[in-house]
Amino acid sequence: MTLGRLRPALAGLASVPLTLLGLVLVTFLIGRAMPIDPVIAIVGDHATPDVIARVRLQLGLDDPLWEQFAIYLRNLLQGDLGNSVMTSHPVTADIAHFFPATLELATAAIIVAVLLGVPLGVFAAAWQGSRFDHAVRVISLTGQSVPVFVLGLLCLLVFYVKLGIAPGTGQLDVAYEGMVPRVTGMLVIDAALAQDWDSFWDALAHLAQPALVLAYFSMAYITRMTRAFMIESLAGEYVITARAKGLSAARVLWRHAFGNIAVRLITVLALAYASLLEGAVITETVFSWPGIGLYLNVSLLNADMNAVLGATLVIGLVYLVLNLLADVLYHLLDPRVR
Amino acid sequence: MLTRRTLLATSAAGLAAPAIVGAADAATPKGAVVQAKGIDDIVGGFDPAQSYEFSNNEGCGNIYRKLVAPDPVDSSKLVGDLAEKWEVSKDGLTFTFQLRRGVVFDSGKPLKAEDVVFSLQRVVKLNLTPGFVLTQFGWSSDNVEKMIRATGDYSLEIVLPVVQATTFVLYCLSATCGGVVEKAVALAHQTKNDLGNEWLRTHSAGSGPYKLVEWSASDHVILEANPHATVKPRLPRVVIRHAADPSAQFLMVQKGDVDLARDLGSDQLKSAATHADLVLQKKPQLTSMYIGMNASVPQLQKVPVRQALKYAIDYQAIAKNITPNLWTVWQSFLPDGTPGAIGDMPFKKDVAKAKALLADGGYPDGFAITLDHFAQAPYADIAQAIQADLASIGVKVQLQAGERKQVVSKMRARQHQLALVTWFPDYLDANSNTQAFCANPDDSDASKLKILAWRCHFFDKELTDATDAAAKELDNAKRNAMYAKMQRDFMQRAPFAMLLQSAEVDVLRKGVSGLVIGVLPDYTRYAGIAKA
Numbered sequence: 001m002t003l004g005r006l007r008p009a010l011a012g013l014a015s016v017p018l019t020l021l022g023l024v025l026v027t028f029l030i031g032r033a034m035p036i037d038p039v040i041a042i043v044g045d046h047a048t049p050d051v052i053a054r055v056r057l058q059l060g061l062d063d064p065l066w067e068q069f070a071i072y073l074r075n076l077l078q079g080d081l082g083n084s085v086m087t088s089h090p091v092t093a094d095i096a097h098f099f100p101a102t103l104e105l106a107t108a109a110i111i112v113a114v115l116l117g118v119p120l121g122v123f124a125a126a127w128q129g130s131r132f133d134h135a136v137r138v139i140s141l142t143g144q145s146v147p148v149f150v151l152g153l154l155c156l157l158v159f160y161v162k163l164g165i166a167p168g169t170g171q172l173d174v175a176y177e178g179m180v181p182r183v184t185g186m187l188v189i190d191a192a193l194a195q196d197w198d199s200f201w202d203a204l205a206h207l208a209q210p211a212l213v214l215a216y217f218s219m220a221y222i223t224r225m226t227r228a229f230m231i232e233s234l235a236g237e238y239v240i241t242a243r244a245k246g247l248s249a250a251r252v253l254w255r256h257a258f259g260n261i262a263v264r265l266i267t268v269l270a271l272a273y274a275s276l277l278e279g280a281v282i283t284e285t286v287f288s289w290p291g292i293g294l295y296l297n298v299s300l301l302n303a304d305m306n307a308v309l310g311a312t313l314v315i316g317l318v319y320l321v322l323n324l325l326a327d328v329l330y331h332l333l334d335p336r337v338r
Numbered sequence: 339m340l341t342r343r344t345l346l347a348t349s350a351a352g353l354a355a356p357a358i359v360g361a362a363d364a365a366t367p368k369g370a371v372v373q374a375k376g377i378d379d380i381v382g383g384f385d386p387a388q389s390y391e392f393s394n395n396e397g398c399g400n401i402y403r404k405l406v407a408p409d410p411v412d413s414s415k416l417v418g419d420l421a422e423k424w425e426v427s428k429d430g431l432t433f434t435f436q437l438r439r440g441v442v443f444d445s446g447k448p449l450k451a452e453d454v455v456f457s458l459q460r461v462v463k464l465n466l467t468p469g470f471v472l473t474q475f476g477w478s479s480d481n482v483e484k485m486i487r488a489t490g491d492y493s494l495e496i497v498l499p500v501v502q503a504t505t506f507v508l509y510c511l512s513a514t515c516g517g518v519v520e521k522a523v524a525l526a527h528q529t530k531n532d533l534g535n536e537w538l539r540t541h542s543a544g545s546g547p548y549k550l551v552e553w554s555a556s557d558h559v560i561l562e563a564n565p566h567a568t569v570k571p572r573l574p575r576v577v578i579r580h581a582a583d584p585s586a587q588f589l590m591v592q593k594g595d596v597d598l599a600r601d602l603g604s605d606q607l608k609s610a611a612t613h614a615d616l617v618l619q620k621k622p623q624l625t626s627m628y629i630g631m632n633a634s635v636p637q638l639q640k641v642p643v644r645q646a647l648k649y650a651i652d653y654q655a656i657a658k659n660i661t662p663n664l665w666t667v668w669q670s671f672l673p674d675g676t677p678g679a680i681g682d683m684p685f686k687k688d689v690a691k692a693k694a695l696l697a698d699g700g701y702p703d704g705f706a707i708t709l710d711h712f713a714q715a716p717y718a719d720i721a722q723a724i725q726a727d728l729a730s731i732g733v734k735v736q737l738q739a740g741e742r743k744q745v746v747s748k749m750r751a752r753q754h755q756l757a758l759v760t761w762f763p764d765y766l767d768a769n770s771n772t773q774a775f776c777a778n779p780d781d782s783d784a785s786k787l788k789i790l791a792w793r794c795h796f797f798d799k800e801l802t803d804a805t806d807a808a809a810k811e812l813d814n815a816k817r818n819a820m821y822a823k824m825q826r827d828f829m830q831r832a833p834f835a836m837l838l839q840s841a842e843v844d845v846l847r848k849g850v851s852g853l854v855i856g857v858l859p860d861y862t863r864y865a866g867i868a869k870a
Contacts, residue, residue, distance in 0.1 A: 037747040044390045045746050047467045049788050087555040088383050088539045174577050298556040
């Protein structure tokens with residue numbers, strides 16, 4: 001029974017609200033513990049005491065902490081994340097504005113990472129100990145070890161500053177600003193939908209660098225995991241049996257060895273994708289990519305706590321959903337739980 | 339070769355929150371001027387009744403016009419902007435303005451007295467951050483409709499509840515909050531009796547050369563020419579790209595991704611000065627950098643100790659070595675360019691004198707103290723220089739770096755000991771800074787005036803009374819003499835070491851001209867900018 005196999009995964013669903021509650025609580029408390037007066041962040045250094053007192057009252061900051069949290073939770077359950085001080089917009093509207101850019105970046109990165117990372121891991125395992133294997137291990141170790149901001153900055157230095165073959169940071173050249181009608185919020189897709197090919201190529205050129213940097217970071221992880229799974233799988237008796245039967249090397253490799261790790265890889269890929277959405281904070285800052293990471297970063301520096309809480313919640317939710325999705329797929333596809 | 343300088347420049351390029359745009363060596367569009375500027379200070383948008391930070395004040399200055407404005411050449415003189423002429427009654431209480439005809443909003447409707455009256459009234463009624471600029475005259479939501487009223491389509495009358503210096507009133511009307519919005523448009527977009535505040539944060543309804551097209555927080559601002567403006571902009575579009583870091587801005591202007599960079603540091607300016615494709619444009623600004631000493635700290639209660647610290651600092655060395663071009667030594671609380679400012683510089687580094695003063699104050703062996711400062715350049719370097727200077731007289735300074743808002747929050751809570759911070763006037767009249775630095779009528783936590791003197795527990799009745807008296811003095815010569823005395827008294831006994839005054843140095847691509855940099859951000863004008 002399909003439902004029966006999904007039961008353990010669905011049980012995980014019950015923990016989602018609790019995890020989100022914990023996330024909101026911790027972020028809320030950190031926000032209140034910050035040594036920046038949130039009222040000053042709103043009204044500025046020159047505001048008079050009566051203006052400050054009025055805003056403090058409006059924000060409910062004189063209420064007990066638990067009461068402030070309860071009010072935030074009540075509004076949250078009604079889909080109201082409050083207004084951003086910085087942008088003056090509802091945080092939900094800001095998230096709808098900024099999140100598609102993150103989704104675009106992370107999706108482009110995960111596609112590249114999977115297309116390169118999985119074959120590299122498979123062949124490195126198949127040719128274990130060869131020069132190719134050593135090269136792949138060095139590449140993946142570097143990707144895992146070098147901080148993503150260093151990699152991003154080096155890319156900008158080489159391709160933008162020195163070679164001049166890539167655009168700088170940002171999502172679009174100033175000449176194309178405001179030209180593409182917003183449909184999905186993902187500029188490459190929106191430009192294609194509008195058949196505005198100049199904007200399309202410009203957006204794609206701007207996407208390339210941050211996506212490749214993120215892809216490298218993610219590919220390193222995928223390659224290492226694929227290689228480890230494959231080495232284990234290739235040593236299995238079913239692989240020896242398949243070889244003994246005289247099957248071709250390719251069939252043994254892909255059908256028998258890879259086929260048996262595919263299920264485990266799904267979890268790896270889902271977590272890699274989730275960490276791209278979450279870890280894009282730094283890449284977005286380096287490449288000035290107007291996504292949820294940059295929004296979170298700037299909001300934090302401005303003590304814009306509604307925005308910080310909202311963005312954190314969205315990132316946490318995405319992580320949980322992808323994790324859950326991986327669990328569901330695992331239970332659906334793994335023949336051992338049938 | 340990968341040098342540390344290039345790596346730093348590139349790091350900055352990346353770390354600057356938003357966009358360096360375009361492919362390498364791409365030119366900016368012909369009909370637009372593209373600026374690189376840190377605009378993450380914009381909080382709350384572009385409603386003149388709410389705007390209070392540098393970048394939105396500058397935007398408002400190009401979108402909205404006011405009754406009067408400082409002369410762009412000599413800011414100590416006021417000229418009519420929307421006002422063709424004005425008269426002040428002999429008792430100084432009633433101001434009568436005649437408006438120019440032919441001024442048109444971007445909607446195409448003519449600007450009339452009812453728009454001016456509505457705009458000033460809404461600043462008082464909303465009473466947001468800049469509201470005090472007008473409410474300090476005694477206007478409130480209860481009386482403002484009677485005291486600021488239209489007397490015809492193109493004439494209006496402003497009555498003061500109590501007498502105030504005429505220039506003080508006029509300079510306040512020239513502040514950002516004096517910007518005139520179109521009444522009908524603001525009311526058409528009103529929600530919850532906010533007089534259009536929410537809508538005007540992200541839209542505009544002005545009669546200036548530009549209108550607001552788009553503001554994306556910490557990313558960009560786009561302005562487009564107001565088709566009905568009396569002063570037609572030479573370039574129809576202004577794009578301001580956010581770049582938080584000076585090195586990033588330098589890279590952008592070098593590569594031609596922007597036409598001008600607005601916030602370069604001293605290091606970049608030095609390089610830019612020798613760059614064949616770049617031109618520098620400089621204008622002194624009214625921001626003061628100072629050390630606020632908390633007089634509740636026992637050592638700092640002693641006037642000789644305050645003086646000792648002032649004599650221990652090597653002002654010229656800081657200006658010359660750390661902030662060349664951008665900050666110059668200025669020791670008065672009224673920055674140069676403010677009407678009434680004096681140029682006295684009584685303090686120079688004198689270790690022997692400083693030590694003697696310290697002994698006079700009862701601390702011959704010095705003491706230990708903390709100094710809060712902003713973490714970013716140039717404040718961290720200046721703080722270190724001050725730490726070394728004070729160490730030479732035996733005062734051991736522990737530096738505490740923080741985010742700007744963190745340091746300000748701490749100072750507002752009066753929890754600092756020493757704080758290296760900045761301040762800029764809200765309007766050009768001398769009263770703005772005088773009130774901030776000198777006036778503290780009530781040092782308790784319940785005070786209604788918690789500006790800089792209060793934040794440092796500087797409770798000086800003579801200076802507080804003098805601030806009030808000068809604000810009400812109708813004779814300008816007498817008034818300036820009062821400010822001169824206050825500045826000298828303040829230098830000697832106040833717990834503030836006034837260090838430096840800022841300048842704005844912009845870097846323009848060769849062929850870009852016509853930018854007018856104001857002494858305050860809302861006097862900066864884009865309309866004359868052209869590209870060869």
